[in-house]
Structure formats: structure tokens, C-alpha cells
Amino acid sequence: MTRVAVFGTGSWGTAFSMVLADAGCEVAMWGRRADAVDAINTTRTNPDYLPGIGLPARIRATTDPAEAADGADFTVLAVPSQTLRGNLARWVPVLAPDTVLVSLMKGIELGTVKRMSEVIEEVAKVPADRVAVLSGPNLAREIARRQPAAAVVACADETVAQRLQGACMTPYFRPYTITDVVGCELGGAVKNVIGLAVGIADGMGLGDNAKASLITRGLAETMRLGSALGADQRTFAGLAGMGDLVATCSSPLSRNHTFGMNLGRGMTLAETIAVTKQTAEGVKSCESVQDLARRNGVDMPITDTVVSIVHDGKQPLVAVKELMTRSAKAEGH
Secondary structure, three states: OOEEEEEOOOOHHHHHHHHHHOOEEEEEEEOOOOOHHHHHHHHOOOOOOOOOOOOOOOEEEOOOHHHHHHOOOEEEOOOOOHHHHHHHHHHHOOOOOOOOOEEEEOOOOOOOOOOOOHHHHHHHHOOOHHHHEEEOOOOHEEEEEEEHHHHHEEEEEHHHHHHHHOOHHHEEEEEEEEOOOOHHHHHHHHHHHHHHHHHHHHHHOOOHHHHHHHHHHHHHHHHHHHOOOOOOOOHHHHHHHHHHHHHHHOOOOOOHHHHHHHHHHOHHHHHHHHHOOOOOOHHHHHEEEHHHHHHHHHOOHHHHHHHHHHHHHHHHHHHHOOOOOOOOOOOOO
């Protein structure tokens, strides 16, 4: 039987643990809070993140990283992206030999502008063929309710991707494999930034034309960045690109969209953070995505606009006017 360790007991880590268990895996979740771990083990629920949803019997939880990692064929990392480096450094000594490290995270590291797979390779000192990425339109609560969803499993080694595909395929969760790790990760990271932009527009009441324009031009930004970094452009037309982008920009379950809506309605950054219970990755990653784009000479005006609103305090109305009155250009640019 396939054994999987899942580090992180948030909504997505928990929902994916359910997928793995439903696919027949034995799942050991690690959580830092004893009360959350106890709730998972005794009530078979995660009341903080997925209240009212029962967890399969094949899931157990622990606060001991070594216990969670013991004998794991796959080690799934489901923590906020900006905490990955520090957390993984502590976990590396207890990881099972030859375990495949799987990233569920959608962000770019601040400062280094490394993708999550690059951070994993660097910290765990493992080759690319031992790191996989899972991405796509995967809103955690819908998957926890076993509503149909598809995803992409990316790894430089296609046979590893196929192994992970088999470990998480269920009647309601359909993973596809690709080898384009760069495109898969960029699609997941940038869509959070565009989700913030669309949320801001929705909060301002700008309408569906604005939303469609931001989604489309946001995808163009993602593709430009991907091209500069060697991604396969076809990836952005698939689940890890357009699929994830549409879900994030259109669903009330999207943390980034909800965060942006609050900003668009006039709340300050501090006020919005105060009412946000879970991590909206785009809030920090918009700066690292902007940094990555600038280092590679890629123009990303929507990303720049989000940074100006979220971190520079620019009023949304002013920022939108500046975005709309930039110099005219052909659509392919």
C-alpha cells in the first residue's frame, strides 16, 4: 500500500489527504498544533478549516515530523509558500529515503524569486526527478465535498508523475501528467495575483467586461513570463494555466479573490488581513512575481498594479485609471 506524508493541516492539505485516502493510500498528516491534530484523530474532522466534513479512516495525524514521514513513498508539502524553506530545513533529517517530494504550494519565494520546486531541490538536496508539483483548479472545499475536479501532476521524470497520478486518482479527482514543472508552477503562482486584481475590480463594481479583460490579459502576462523562463506555452492553455485562473478569479471560495474584493470595497490592507483567516498567497507573491518579471525583462502591468494597491497604498481608482491609460499596443504584446 502506498504511504503518504502530508505536512500541513490547512484546507488544501486536508482536502488532498482525503483524495489520497480515497485513492487507497495510507496518509499521515503533520500539524504543528496539538489541538488540530487531536481533532483530526478523535472527531475525524478538521473543524478549523473544513468544518462538518468527515475524514476517511485511512488518515491519521501527528505533531511529530518523524512519525509522519516514516516510510512515506510521497511527502506532500502543503504549507504557506513563504514558510517552506524554514520548515523543510527542519524536516529534511527525518524524510524517508527516496521519498518523492510533492509541492501543493502556489507561490514564488520572496528575495530569491525561486519557484517552490527549486526551493525543495535546494533545501532537501534532491534532484529534479524527486520533486513533483500538483496544480489546477482545485478549490479545497469543493474537493473535500468530493465534487468533480481535475488537476495536473508535473515532474521532470514522467514515470514519477505517473506514480503520483495513480496515488491520487479517484472517481471525483482526475489528475493528468506533464513534464513542464516551470509552466505548472508559474501558472499557479501568477493566477493568485490576477485573482487579487479581479477581486479588486469586483469589489469596485467594475463589471464582467473588466473581469474578462483582467483574466485574459492576466493570462497573457503569465505566458510572457513563462516564455522567458522556458515553460511550454501549451501548459497555460490547460488546467494549471487557464483552468486554475478561471477558478480563482470567479469563485467566492477563492481566498485571493475574496481578499481583493475587500480591498476594492475600500478596506485597508491591515483591515483585510484582520478578517482573512487563511493565507492568500498572492498578497506576498505579487511582489516576488514582480521581482521575477523585472529580473527577466518581462512587462507585467496587472501585476505592477496589484503591487501598487496592496503594498504601496495606491487607491484602486487611481491604479485602474493608470492601467487603462497606458500607451496603446498590439494584443500579442
